[in-house]
Amino acid sequence: MMHELEIKVPSVGERRYKIVIGAGLLPSLWPQIKAAFETHRPFVITDENVVAAGHLDALLAGRNVPSFVISPAGEISKNIGTGVAIIETMEKAYLGRDTVVVALGGGTVGDIAGFAAAVFKRGVPVVQMPTTTLAQADSAVGGKTGVDSSVSKNAFGSFWHPAAVYIDVATLATLDERQYRAGLVESVKHALIADAAYFQYLEDNLDAILGRDPAVLATVARHNCEIKGRVVEADPNERNQRRMLNYGHTIGHAVESASNYDLLHGEAVAIGIVAAGLIEIEMGLSEPDRLERIRTILEKLGVPVILPAEMDENRLIDIVKRDKKAIERWPRFVLLARLGQVHHPDGQFAVEVDRKVVEGVLKKIK
Amino acid sequence: MMHELEIKVPSVGERRYKIVIGAGLLPSLWPQIKAAFETHRPFVITDENVVAAGHLDALLAGRNVPSFVISPAGEISKNIGTGVAIIETMEKAYLGRDTVVVALGGGTVGDIAGFAAAVFKRGVPVVQMPTTTLAQADSAVGGKTGVDSSVSKNAFGSFWHPAAVYIDVATLATLDERQYRAGLVESVKHALIADAAYFQYLEDNLDAILGRDPAVLATVARHNCEIKGRVVEADPNERNQRRMLNYGHTIGHAVESASNYDLLHGEAVAIGIVAAGLIEIEMGLSEPDRLERIRTILEKLGVPVILPAEMDENRLIDIVKRDKKAIERWPRFVLLARLGQVHHPDGQFAVEVDRKVVEGVLKKIK
Numbered sequence: 001m002m003h004e005l006e007i008k009v010p011s012v013g014e015r016r017y018k019i020v021i022g023a024g025l026l027p028s029l030w031p032q033i034k035a036a037f038e039t040h041r042p043f044v045i046t047d048e049n050v051v052a053a054g055h056l057d058a059l060l061a062g063r064n065v066p067s068f069v070i071s072p073a074g075e076i077s078k079n080i081g082t083g084v085a086i087i088e089t090m091e092k093a094y095l096g097r098d099t100v101v102v103a104l105g106g107g108t109v110g111d112i113a114g115f116a117a118a119v120f121k122r123g124v125p126v127v128q129m130p131t132t133t134l135a136q137a138d139s140a141v142g143g144k145t146g147v148d149s150s151v152s153k154n155a156f157g158s159f160w161h162p163a164a165v166y167i168d169v170a171t172l173a174t175l176d177e178r179q180y181r182a183g184l185v186e187s188v189k190h191a192l193i194a195d196a197a198y199f200q201y202l203e204d205n206l207d208a209i210l211g212r213d214p215a216v217l218a219t220v221a222r223h224n225c226e227i228k229g230r231v232v233e234a235d236p237n238e239r240n241q242r243r244m245l246n247y248g249h250t251i252g253h254a255v256e257s258a259s260n261y262d263l264l265h266g267e268a269v270a271i272g273i274v275a276a277g278l279i280e281i282e283m284g285l286s287e288p289d290r291l292e293r294i295r296t297i298l299e300k301l302g303v304p305v306i307l308p309a310e311m312d313e314n315r316l317i318d319i320v321k322r323d324k325k326a327i328e329r330w331p332r333f334v335l336l337a338r339l340g341q342v343h344h345p346d347g348q349f350a351v352e353v354d355r356k357v358v359e360g361v362l363k364k365i366k
Numbered sequence: 367m368m369h370e371l372e373i374k375v376p377s378v379g380e381r382r383y384k385i386v387i388g389a390g391l392l393p394s395l396w397p398q399i400k401a402a403f404e405t406h407r408p409f410v411i412t413d414e415n416v417v418a419a420g421h422l423d424a425l426l427a428g429r430n431v432p433s434f435v436i437s438p439a440g441e442i443s444k445n446i447g448t449g450v451a452i453i454e455t456m457e458k459a460y461l462g463r464d465t466v467v468v469a470l471g472g473g474t475v476g477d478i479a480g481f482a483a484a485v486f487k488r489g490v491p492v493v494q495m496p497t498t499t500l501a502q503a504d505s506a507v508g509g510k511t512g513v514d515s516s517v518s519k520n521a522f523g524s525f526w527h528p529a530a531v532y533i534d535v536a537t538l539a540t541l542d543e544r545q546y547r548a549g550l551v552e553s554v555k556h557a558l559i560a561d562a563a564y565f566q567y568l569e570d571n572l573d574a575i576l577g578r579d580p581a582v583l584a585t586v587a588r589h590n591c592e593i594k595g596r597v598v599e600a601d602p603n604e605r606n607q608r609r610m611l612n613y614g615h616t617i618g619h620a621v622e623s624a625s626n627y628d629l630l631h632g633e634a635v636a637i638g639i640v641a642a643g644l645i646e647i648e649m650g651l652s653e654p655d656r657l658e659r660i661r662t663i664l665e666k667l668g669v670p671v672i673l674p675a676e677m678d679e680n681r682l683i684d685i686v687k688r689d690k691k692a693i694e695r696w697p698r699f700v701l702l703a704r705l706g707q708v709h710h711p712d713g714q715f716a717v718e719v720d721r722k723v724v725e726g727v728l729k730k731i732k
Contacts, residue, residue: 009380013377016374019370159488161375
């Protein structure tokens with residue numbers, strides 16, 4: 001009377017999506033999207049800063065398209081409440097499974113819109129149009145989506161790869177200086193983990209980057225997407241290799257949280273990158289001048305390279321213990337073997353570091 | 367200055383999950399789950415009716431396992447608010463990506479728990495343990511998950527296939543008679559669309575089924591899982607063939623909605639199946655005696671085969687027009703070619719039916 005059956009969940013074939021990078025793309029994109037998704041009805045998700053900067057108008061040029069404008073802009077709106085409001089707006093616009101979500105904005109917009117697309121009527125495609133240095137370097141590519149609960153960050157989320165990504169570096173012209181600079185830290189991180197020549201390019205072109213030169217910014221975006229794309233292709237669901245993208249982020253996330261988000265993500269990651277460099281010295285993984293070059297480029301970006309004076313390092317250690325990837329209340333760390341290459345003994349891209357080493361580094365970095 | 371890259375989203379290999387069917391399985395399942403998910407921490411989602419029936423105690427036998435009890439039980443709790451409460455309970459229990467969700471209950475529990483598993487920290491496995499005739503016949507297999515918004519049904523959802531399904535037909539012993547009988551309509555549907563011999567088995571064993579004979583119920587569960595599994599394997603994301611599972615559901619959903627959910631899902635689908643039979647006659651797809659055999663088995667199940675007298679058929683037509691799979695405000699219909707075989711001209715499993723035909727049938731079925 002006992003029966004046992006087996007159900008096959010069929011394999012899903014490889015899918016490809018394109019990333020288009022240029023300066024001043026936005027005004028000509030809509031017809032392309034309509035052509036690429038001719039059987040779909042578009043729904044735009046953006047935020048009030050993007051609208052104020054004129055990017056939504058540039059994209060739509062007066063076309064009447066149902067949309068949701070996140071307000072206030074920023075992390076504070078990245079929660080399940082906003083997700084629910086977006087889904088209900090889509091339903092009230094009588095949208096169905098033939099919807100394509102267009103995400104126009106920074107990391108917050110991309111994460112929320114990606115999540116909404118992942119769960120609306122069991123999933124519809126999303127086109128990412130990142131408008132910040134952070135989102136263009138990092139969050140628009142890779143398929144991680146998420147919104148926060150009242151308890152923690154990204155409690156709700158999904159791996160939901162975009163159907164296409166359009167990066168218009170001209171949208172960076174209006175970004176405020178602090179956000180602009182903080183977002184560039186992810187570009188430094190990509191260079192450090194994967195491409196020494198790209199690190200050299202960033203050093204050599206830093207004035208043009210800070211001057212927001214479109215041609216240089218387009219090259220930076222291309223390098224970032226190539227590096228991130230390669231890593232994500234090899235390990236889309238973060239089993240191992242993808243963890244290298246977390247370089248500087250273990251300490252960085254803890255610093256960001258301990259600052260109560262007074263520090264921007266990239267600013268906290270800059271401190272985390274320097275902390276990783278100090279750990280590398282303790283672990284015998286340093287190279288002459290490497291940490292100095294890293295400190296110099298971060299200082300030129302104007303992001304912090306030491307902990308805020310008032311930050312309680314015991315609290316910081318406590319937050320590190322609660323890292324979501326911690327095993328027995330202590331996370332693994334991503335470290336460099338050399339510039340452009342992550343240390344990966346036995347193929348493991350996140351490695352054990354003794355608590356005392358980390359505590360010592362956090363004392364030193366004040 | 368324009369760059370174009372292409373990102374590969376790698377293919378995902380075929381996955382298999384097992385369905386175990388038996389009578390009195392529940393008390394011995396926990397060690398099996400612990401063994402199958404030894405690196406995972408379990409979290410149980412159930413509802414107050416299942417707890418009152420003693421099934422949670424039977425499963426856990428005093429083990430202390432974090433859990434969430436949905437209250438009140440039933441469709442009224444199948445909404446995003448319950449989903450949020452579950453995710454926050456999981457976070458407060460310090461659960462991480464190494465969680466396995468165990469869904470113990472009927473269709474509502476399975477849909478909510480499947481959705482929670484799909485989105486918690488970007489997705490964790492779910493084990494389905496259906497405890498109703500409806501869930502054992504239908505919703506526990508196939509990977510559809512969802513919760514309602516304040517605007518519509520299953521506005522939030524995901525395709526998230528279970529990691530395993532355990533069907534203990536002994537849990538049906540405590541199910542209330544009306545729910546028990548209504549849930550059996552999905553078994554009739556499976557027989558009609560895929561297996562004439564199984565229909566004959568249901569006819570021949572109806573007394574044992576209504577007497578809740580465990581051996582017969584286990585055979586019924588096996589037939590249902592084989593049929594549904596075969597259809598889902600062929601078309602997991604409902605591009606075409608999977609639509610055959612919607613037999614009786616286009617009118618059925620509309621009737622359920624027009625009754626303001628006074629009718630149970632299976633009761634409304636019973637009316638939808640008879641309506642489909644009448645449409646088949648109009649379309650030249652009838653066989654001698656077929657509709658009479660169907661009516662007879664449904665009447666023996668004690669479910670309605672005509673519309674409630676007070677139901678407004680214009681409202682019904684209006685709801686049919688808003689069907690989520692409607693094209694130009696009119697849905698396609700799944701019809702039988704013969705007993706055990708869906709009509710599928712040119713490989714299309716949902717076909718056009720003239721509005722007048724449907725309106726005529728709805729007049730006739732009062």
